[in-house]
Amino acid sequence: MQWKSWKVMPDEIKMEVRSQWSMNYNLEDLNEESLAYVNRLFGERYKQWKSDLHHHFQAFDDPQVPLQDSCPKELEGQEDSWAWL
Template sequence: MPDEIKAEVRGQLSTNYNLEDLDEESLTYVNRLFAERYKQWKSDLHHHFQAYDDPQVALQEGCSKELEGREDSWEWLCAHFQAPEFVVFFLIIFV
């Protein structure tokens, strides 16, 4: 998970949770949990993107409900899912 995403999520969670005083073991667990959840969330959005036959239709009409109001994130993900690096990685790992 990119460090900027970690920082953003941690900042949002710090509104309700104190993450500053965690011991090393707990922090490792929280970071692993963040990474697993982020990976699953991104995978779910990739499946949603793949449900459309045309990437342009996915971009224009496919924004997931959880990203409403954050269409710029959907645009970024659509571009990411079409990037040659991601496509090659996906084909190597999942096909």
């Protein structure tokens, strides 16, 4: 998830994220207004997620420690994304 914001994320990635959420929510056949609402909501959640990760990073005195030893569980196996964030 190496995009500055939801707005600049490629449409194919947005569709992949929405398809993951479709396992729990019916996001198919949304009208334009509903799709715009979902996109705003996802954008807000993406921004909050990045902020939460930033706060996790700031909890350490040495910036190398979280990069080497404290990758959040949701980014395990995606250390390059953690370093980018």
